[in-house]
Amino acid sequence: MASLVGSRVERKEDKRFLTGKGRYTADINLANQTYAVFIRSPHARAKIKKIDTSKALKSSGVVDILTGEHIATDKIGGLIAGWAIRSEDGSEMKCPANPPLAKDSVNFVGDPVAVVFAESLDEAKAAAELVKIDYKVLKAVTSLADTMNSEAIHDGIDKNLCYDWLLGDRQKVKDAFDKADKIIKLDITNNRLIPNAMEPRACVIDYNTASEEITCYTTSQNPHLSRLIMSAFGGVAPENKLRVVAPDVGGGFGSKINLYNEEIVCSWAAKKIERPIKWVAERTESFLTDTHGRDHITHAELAVTNDGKFLGFKNETIANLGAYARVFGTVTPTYLFGPCATGVYVMPAAYSNVKAVYTNTAPVDAYRGAGRPEATYTIERIVDKAAIELGMDPIEIRMKNFPTEFPFKQTLVHQIDSGDYVAGLNKAKEMSDYDGFAARKKDSESRGKLRGIGVTTYFEACGIAPSPVVMMLGCGVGLWESAEVRFNPTGQVTVYTGSHSHGQSHQTTFAQITADELGVPIENIDIVHGDTDKGTFGMGTYGSRSLTVGGIAIVNACKKIVAKGKRIAAKMLEASEDDVEFKDGEYVVAKSNKKKTIGEVAFASYLPGVRDEVKSPLPEGDEPGLIESSFFDPANFSFPAGSHIAEVEVDPETGNVRLDKYTAVDDFGTIVNPTIVEGQVHGGLAQGIGQALTENAEYDESGQLITASYMDYTMPRADNFPEFNLGFTCTKATTNPLGVKGCGEAGAIAAPPTVMNAVINALGGREIQMPATAEKVWKACQQNKKSNSEAA
Amino acid sequence: MKTFNYHSAKDVKEASKLASPNSAFLAGGMTTLPSMKLGLASYKDIIDIKKIKKLSGIKVSAKTVTIGATTKHVEVANSKEIKKVIPSLAALAEGIGDPQVRNRGTIGGSIANNDPAADYPSACIALNAMIITNNRKVIADKFFRGMFETCLKKTEVIEAIEFEIPQKSNYQKLPNPASRYAVVGVYVAKHKSGINVAVTGAKSCVYNDSDISDALKKNFSASAIDNVKVSSSGMNSDIHASADYRANMVKVFAKKAVEAC
Numbered sequence A: 001m002a003s004l005v006g007s008r009v010e011r012k013e014d015k016r017f018l019t020g021k022g023r024y025t026a027d028i029n030l031a032n033q034t035y036a037v038f039i040r041s042p043h044a045r046a047k048i049k050k051i052d053t054s055k056a057l058k059s060s061g062v063v064d065i066l067t068g069e070h071i072a073t074d075k076i077g078g079l080i081a082g083w084a085i086r087s088e089d090g091s092e093m094k095c096p097a098n099p100p101l102a103k104d105s106v107n108f109v110g111d112p113v114a115v116v117f118a119e120s121l122d123e124a125k126a127a128a129e130l131v132k133i134d135y136k137v138l139k140a141v142t143s144l145a146d147t148m149n150s151e152a153i154h155d156g157i158d159k160n161l162c163y164d165w166l167l168g169d170r171q172k173v174k175d176a177f178d179k180a181d182k183i184i185k186l187d188i189t190n191n192r193l194i195p196n197a198m199e200p201r202a203c204v205i206d207y208n209t210a211s212e213e214i215t216c217y218t219t220s221q222n223p224h225l226s227r228l229i230m231s232a233f234g235g236v237a238p239e240n241k242l243r244v245v246a247p248d249v250g251g252g253f254g255s256k257i258n259l260y261n262e263e264i265v266c267s268w269a270a271k272k273i274e275r276p277i278k279w280v281a282e283r284t285e286s287f288l289t290d291t292h293g294r295d296h297i298t299h300a301e302l303a304v305t306n307d308g309k310f311l312g313f314k315n316e317t318i319a320n321l322g323a324y325a326r327v328f329g330t331v332t333p334t335y336l337f338g339p340c341a342t343g344v345y346v347m348p349a350a351y352s353n354v355k356a357v358y359t360n361t362a363p364v365d366a367y368r369g370a371g372r373p374e375a376t377y378t379i380e381r382i383v384d385k386a387a388i389e390l391g392m393d394p395i396e397i398r399m400k401n402f403p404t405e406f407p408f409k410q411t412l413v414h415q416i417d418s419g420d421y422v423a424g425l426n427k428a429k430e431m432s433d434y435d436g437f438a439a440r441k442k443d444s445e446s447r448g449k450l451r452g453i454g455v456t457t458y459f460e461a462c463g464i465a466p467s468p469v470v471m472m473l474g475c476g477v478g479l480w481e482s483a484e485v486r487f488n489p490t491g492q493v494t495v496y497t498g499s500h501s502h503g504q505s506h507q508t509t510f511a512q513i514t515a516d517e518l519g520v521p522i523e524n525i526d527i528v529h530g531d532t533d534k535g536t537f538g539m540g541t542y543g544s545r546s547l548t549v550g551g552i553a554i555v556n557a558c559k560k561i562v563a564k565g566k567r568i569a570a571k572m573l574e575a576s577e578d579d580v581e582f583k584d585g586e587y588v589v590a591k592s593n594k595k596k597t598i599g600e601v602a603f604a605s606y607l608p609g610v611r612d613e614v615k616s617p618l619p620e621g622d623e624p625g626l627i628e629s630s631f632f633d634p635a636n637f638s639f640p641a642g643s644h645i646a647e648v649e650v651d652p653e654t655g656n657v658r659l660d661k662y663t664a665v666d667d668f669g670t671i672v673n674p675t676i677v678e679g680q681v682h683g684g685l686a687q688g689i690g691q692a693l694t695e696n697a698e699y700d701e702s703g704q705l706i707t708a709s710y711m712d713y714t715m716p717r718a719d720n721f722p723e724f725n726l727g728f729t730c731t732k733a734t735t736n737p738l739g740v741k742g743c744g745e746a747g748a749i750a751a752p753p754t755v756m757n758a759v760i761n762a763l764g765g766r767e768i769q770m771p772a773t774a775e776k777v778w779k780a781c782q783q784n785k786k787s788n789s790e791a792a
Numbered sequence B: 001m002k003t004f005n006y007h008s009a010k011d012v013k014e015a016s017k018l019a020s021p022n023s024a025f026l027a028g029g030m031t032t033l034p035s036m037k038l039g040l041a042s043y044k045d046i047i048d049i050k051k052i053k054k055l056s057g058i059k060v061s062a063k064t065v066t067i068g069a070t071t072k073h074v075e076v077a078n079s080k081e082i083k084k085v086i087p088s089l090a091a092l093a094e095g096i097g098d099p100q101v102r103n104r105g106t107i108g109g110s111i112a113n114n115d116p117a118a119d120y121p122s123a124c125i126a127l128n129a130m131i132i133t134n135n136r137k138v139i140a141d142k143f144f145r146g147m148f149e150t151c152l153k154k155t156e157v158i159e160a161i162e163f164e165i166p167q168k169s170n171y172q173k174l175p176n177p178a179s180r181y182a183v184v185g186v187y188v189a190k191h192k193s194g195i196n197v198a199v200t201g202a203k204s205c206v207y208n209d210s211d212i213s214d215a216l217k218k219n220f221s222a223s224a225i226d227n228v229k230v231s232s233s234g235m236n237s238d239i240h241a242s243a244d245y246r247a248n249m250v251k252v253f254a255k256k257a258v259e260a261c
């Protein structure tokens, strides 16, 4: 039987998704359900003086209206930051309370204040308009640069500072800088993004008055974790009385990692009103309240020698947390960001210093790549700037500073097990026809256009795990993953995984690896995920961890199945275990060529006996059945890497940027399904290019989100992209048996600097900030024109 | 969305009779429905005019192209006859929004709405259009009054728009990257009687830039526009484009349009 790992197996998910048969949370309707509408703060910062629900309660169809008072009375806990980060001076980070319904103060536009439950959605909306809330409006803090000098938003949090964190050695960096021939300096912003999952958030809650069990159907990337937080911190119900189900989920990109206010409130309220509840966010609510991404201001310095060797690197960043610290909010700009700050280079000394601050804006949390895109953007922009200032080719300066031996101890934290950065960059150079650029530039110029080329080489740390490591760094939980593999008596296999698919195609990829391990046809394998009542436990999907952590748990559980099966087969075949070999789904005794299929063995394991004789196929000490589980906790993160090259054509008359060519060469270790991996790269690139060219979340001074609809927030569209030119190199990960590294975030990490380096190259080195919108680029062209004519 | 009464009018007379200060006609619904959903507008009565056959269709004569009010953007974009006599008009329709919008949105709805960034108003001005309603004919110059404002009475139904076929014409726009409405759109048309340079997107309402058309009258070439000064005063300014940028783009897109004429 040919191995399925590496083959383009058609996606099992395609049929239901492409024929509109996906079953999402909003598709679920329960008998007798009520409809929830949340009343949200229209102000970015205000004190709540009074809430008057009396008129609204009398409105037609209203079942109940609940506020922060009720939450407080019932002692329902708030939302939490999952990682405790310490400041450079050793002090603990400062986090404000974040009750699910605001009681005393509101801190961003969209902060929920009250909730109406009614017989119909229209009635709930009508009643919501009758709830009177008196606010004392306060001056909002919205400018990231000025936040630390502004009035404190939260009581007791001085300078609005959550922490002032350092990774690295300031003295070593100083010494390195003293020796440098040249210091390259760069000030950049990493623009704020709104994740925009296609499916808005939603939850449907069922309360079983007999068993007193709450079932919460929700749009989550990690239902088990949501249940844990809702139970342990929210106090909504003990875990055994709480079931969280995340059915088909239409995209998350990090924004659905968090447990949100609405899920806690509706779960708690369903028990209170003894009715099912349905809540579905409208698109405006998604814009206002889904966690946002990025939003950094960075000053970076790179110390170099005249011949382009890197000596040291400084990264000083202010990161916006928004109004509250959420699950990955505090770790994204620290441990997911700082260690990657020095990129794929040998860097003798470095530090990352991050000040994370609160503002009156939506909470900022992990968004595809989480921290690594911000880190990569900084280093790759400054490396390009160094190449410009030293008069070097951008590929040459990178090659000069690559590590050539692996494992490579990266400056700040990571021990990178495998990689070949030289091979990757050479391949990208060739595939992009880098040497033909000069001719293409000439051609563009003959048409009055400017052309630029941009290079990025990156690595990232993903497969987010090693529990001991992440817990040492401040994570509140271990980040292993679990799997359970069940052989049914009639030979099909059901795999339960703690990973969650919201677009990653686990149903296919996980079935491929299971089929290879067990020798069972892929049609007979089902992947079950997203339900706390099915399977063991799970840490969920983010940080490109599904295959590298969750997938390996499946492989390990399969190996246990094969081992138990072998003991049973040996007994059935009356051979010694050592003489039995398992291959392609069959246990074979080499000497006699007698064999049993794994299906026959599974059958025997459940029906251990034969008629008219006392005879069990089960070896002594083995129990019936063929079910195994595994918890996998890898020894390290995994480290994908790659080289991307982009070319843009700029119309200097209008400032319009056309992305003309994009080449991505990535090393994801072993590739299980090339089609799915290419899809992941395409999606990541689309988001990364969106960040570079079009997307930007903007608040005005009073804290109103100006880009709260698709008429203003510029999502990239298909016509913003060229055909992507993808290539792969492969060095296997040494920390897992499949050699896989994770591919979900690569595109979003590498594309912003690649595209911006190309734009800046087209602009003759003149720097602009993301996104490179037409007006910004046009202004840069005008300035170039002016300085050229002054020079002439 | 607030509840409302839905009516499907069988003819223009009925539609007009049902109309009140608290009603809207439903053509493509591409403006009316989103604003109702967002709570920005609410109506007591929605009067569907899509079933009125007479309001839809394209007629081409020797001098004019007449387009029925409920003719969809996609129909104009794909019309072989229009492509033959005023290709720039078909191209304009092809550039509106996205396929979903073009498959539902109508020319009458677009003109009645008079969004400052809409494309069609520029075509009406450039092509000396006559707006034909159930009780009068109004020349485009008099029809568009200001931001989202026209001379239409509440009970008045646009039946058709009659465009004059020019000698040459072209429309060029800088699309808003998010919505694809015009940040700046310039429609240049050369008629026997004169030259129009209709600009949309730049100000609160579509206008005819007489400085540019004067320059073109002397010399119909892109370079003739080089020395025209376009002031940024009165220009729109938003997150996508400042007034200064818009003023500059009026010139750039006027030149592009002339070059493509």
Ligand SMILES: Cc1cc2nc3c(=O)[nH]c(=O)nc-3n(C[C@H](O)[C@H](O)[C@H](O)COP(=O)(O)OP(=O)(O)OC[C@H]3O[C@@H](n4cnc5c(N)ncnc54)[C@H](O)[C@@H]3O)c2cc1C
Residues within 6 Å of the ligand: B023, B024, B025, B026, B027, B028, B029, B030, B031, B032, B033, B034, B049, B069, B070, B095, B096, B097, B098, B101, B104, B105, B106, B107, B108, B109, B110, B111, B112, B113, B117, B118, B119, B120, B152, B156, B157, B158, B159, B179, B180, B181, B182
């Ligand atoms: C995402 C999006 C992108 C868009 N992009 C563009 C773009 O790039 N360029 C552009 O020009 N437009 C754009 N539009 C607008 C679109 O082109 C529609 O033409 C416009 O919304 C109105 O047409 P409608 O037929 O949908 O009118 P409706 O929404 O049905 O009606 C709009 C208004 O016009 C009135 N009305 C309709 N028909 C008549 C009539 N016959 N007589 C009198 N009054 C009438 C109604 O009473 C109502 O007040 C976009 C719209 C959307 C949603």
